[in-house]
Amino acid sequence: MFIISEILLYLCFSIVMGGLILQVVPEDRKPPIMLPKSVILLSVTGIALLSFMPVLRVILYFISDPNIPLADLITSILFTFEVGKGWLVTLVLSVLLFGLITAAYQRNASPELMVISILVAIGLEIALGWSSHAASLYEWGGFIAHTAHFMAMSIWIGILLLSGWFSKSDSNWDRFLQWFHPVAVICVLVTIVAGLVLTFYIAPDYYNSWILPYGQALLFKHLLIVPLLIFGVINGFLVKRRLRNEVGFTPIPWTRAESILVLMVFSATGFMSVQEPPHDVAQTLKMADPSSLFVQLYQGVLTKNPHLTLTWTPMSLLLAIAALLFGVMLFLTFQKKMSPFFGVFMGVMFLLSGYLSLMLGVV
Known part of the structure; x- marks a missing residue:
């Protein structure tokens, strides 16, 4: 339940950020996108409700104590825990955003109100970053990294999802790419840099973290970032060329195919959010079991104080070459005008072969 709620929360934020940004873009700079008001308002409501789930987890953790009345417990968590205070801010901002969007649509999507709505949505993401695990442990460094990572991801993926699934046609797509491609590149770079900072904070012992479920999901x-970046190159660079040179080509299926990999990234992130972070793997293993997937694949003997390293074996090298070939095949899928969803399959095969290559190379 908590994993699904996290996935849906990321999706709601992406829809809100992408939808609001697209509303302020001139009509001749984007494809005709029909995003119903109900979808964006439902997403705002989803942010308010789904962001309560971390608070609920804390409540369920302490509720077993019969000496604490439930009302006192909830009040204490909401007003003294960072996660509780963060949710109260989120609730207030969500109600405000709901009202702003409703008013903006009643005035035919007033640009001024939409800009204010974007600022409130950014405030929501800041509130989420402030109550995050990284911020609670690493203060300003963790807060900035988490907020930048999440904000860049929601802008990039939100525009991508809505342009792929809510476009009535691909008219103006070349003009759309003129501004979206640079925005996507910046967002991807911010996401990667901030993600690396978060990895340094949360999983400083990267190889050893693979022993735990959190590290496996990480x-x-x-690995999913690689085929996602390949799709980004296709949808950002190669699509431009084909739009100019090939009459009748539509890029929308490729955008939709990329969104499937995005949902897989959301799933991995949602799974990580409910796992024990691997700050100290040896200490965590005293309280939590290792990943069953890791145990099945690991060729060595797991000790209480692991010191894993990565090496090359004939099998891991062969699988790494296979992963590289699947990445090349993803490019060729576009060049040979094959189905973009076959490209998704190539991306999944890259993921599996790359993962097995690494797991069989761990000693």
């Missing part, structure tokens, strides 16, 4: 997420 590895899957990092």
Whole structure:
């Protein structure tokens, strides 16, 4: 339940940020996008409700104590815990954003109100970053890294999802790419840099973190970035050329295919959010079990104080070459005018072969 709620929360934020930004873009600089008001308002409501789930987890953790009345427990968590105070701010801003969007649509999507709505949505993401695990442990460094990572991701992915799934046609797509491509490149760079900072904070012992479920999900997420970047190159660079040279070509299916990988990244991130972070793997292993997937694949003997390293074996090298070939095949899928969803399959095969290559190379 908590994993699904996290995935839906990321999706709601992406829809809100992408939808609001697209509303202020001139009509001739974007494809005709029909985003119903109900979808964006439902997403705002989802942010308010789904962001309560971390608070609920804390409540359920302490509720077993019969000496604390439930009302006192909830009040204490909401007004003394950072996660509780963060949710109260989120609730207030969500109500404000709901009202602003409703008023903006009643005035035919007033640009001024939409700009204010974007600022409130940014405030929501700041509130989420302030109550995050990284911020609670690493203060300003963790807060800035988490907020930048999440904000860049929601802007990039939000515009991507809405342009792929809510466009009535691909008219103006070349003019759309003129501004979205640079925005996407900046967002991707910010996401990667901030993600590396978060990895340094949360999983400083990267190889050893793979022993734990959190580290396994983190590895899957990092591997998924590669086919996602390949799709980004296709949808950002190669699509431009084909739009100029090929009459009748539509880029929308490729955008939709890329969004499937995005949802896989959301899934890995949602799984990580409910796992024990691997700050100290040896200490964590005293309280939590290692990943069953890691145990099945690890060729060595797992000790209480692990010191894993990465090396090359014939099998891991062969799988790494296979992963590289699947990445090349993803490019060729576009060049040979094959189905973009076959490209998704190539991306998944890259993920699996790359993952097995690394797991079989751990000693």
